[in-house]
Amino acid sequence: MRVAIIGGSGNMGRWLTRFLLKEGREVIITGRNEGKLLEAKRRLGITATTDNIEAVENAQVILISVPIDNFEAVVEQIGPYTRPEQVIIDITSIKASPVAAMHKHIKAGVVLGAHPLFGPGAKDIANRSFVLTPTNDTETALAQRVKKYLETRGARAILMSPNEHDETMAVVLGLSHFIAIVSADTLLSFDRLKQMDVVSGVTFKLLVTLTESVITEDPELYASLQTNLPKLAEIERSFQEKVRTWADLVESKDQPEFAQKMRVLKDKFNKVNPDFSSAYEDMYKLIDTLQKPPPEH
The missing domain is CATH 1.10.3660 (6-phosphogluconate dehydrogenase C-terminal fold)
Known part of the structure; x- marks a missing residue:
């Protein structure tokens, strides 16, 4: 499985990259800072690009890890390029407006709001908490699968509405x-x-x-x-x-x-x-x- 991390050159994006590599996933990250991308590529042996659309078109799962102020612009950019079989998850610390933006701009694929309740200093996800914010039956089914995945690795997952x-x-x-x-x-x-x-x-x-x-x-x-x-x-x-x-x-x-x-x-x-x-x-x-x-x- 290939996972694209939009904003993967940031602190949390790099943490997610390391975690997913340990899980045996193939990872492609995007970012605006070419220097950070080259460093991540060199250190982690991953694919890195400044082109969000390229990353989206070549992934099964898309994680969006960008600042809240840039979130809707990024989602609007990638929305036309998502496919029905893809999963798109945002990991911002705020949920109502990002989830609404995903519903507005992403017409293909299943979206889910998620919030890891820890920072990039964590060693792994054991004993860490996540909030998942599904808004319909399809998203709830995805959230239950994500919840099971997290719990088998020692994490806690709580479901609630974005608001x-x-x-x-x-x-x-x-x-x-x-x-x-x-x-x-x-x-x-x-x-x-x-x-x-x-x-x-x-x-x-x-x-x-x-x-x-x-x-x-x-x-x-x-x-x-x-x-x-x-x-x-x-x-x-x-x-x-x-x-x-x-x-x-x-x-x-x-x-x-x-x-x-x-x-x-x-x-x-x-x-x-x-x-x-x-x-x-x-x-x-x-x-x-x-x-x-x-x-x-």
Whole structure:
């Protein structure tokens, strides 16, 4: 089976290429940067081209791994060249608009929205999660086959609608990234960050790890997510209001109300998460894992 990865010279595209090669698939990738394509061709021994149509015409499966802002233009370009027997899957982090674009421009072949919930730093797909977003019976049948394929390799696959995915990701990705970026901006406004890290406890170390891991990512991708995820601005306004509420309690030194609000949150977490009581121990296990030295070779 030959798989074409449109946008295969990007970080996630290269990850997918390596994974598929291990699976024994033949891979052709496309990209706009000829230097990156030549490097990928040299390192991985694959076919690489700047011509999306050439790749589409010579593949059974097409994976689209391009920035959300370029997505519809790419789909519009390749749409006339797809065939009924082909499978076309997008792996963008947003689903409603890409899936709608595929339905609009791709008239031959079966399309499916997919979102790998991990980045190119993952070693493989074992214990990783994917969301699949079929919109009709044909796509659902394909999604079930993809789900089985992923699960036999140790991954988790969840099916939901494109809109449900995007509303969920607005919190799971959008809000968590926003908190990390604003926290990084705040931490870096102090001139003693290194000193703080030396004397810090587990909570601070995890916060710094979170902020650093987000800031190392692609700024264009994160800006695109922040501006394209639906209802995210509304969620972030709610977050800002809650920050103001808690900051007011600190400023007014209202210890009883602060403690009471924390107790209310604890009760709510206990109801929604049966394992909530182990969170403190889990935090120490996580930091121990992060601080574990790499194995000697």
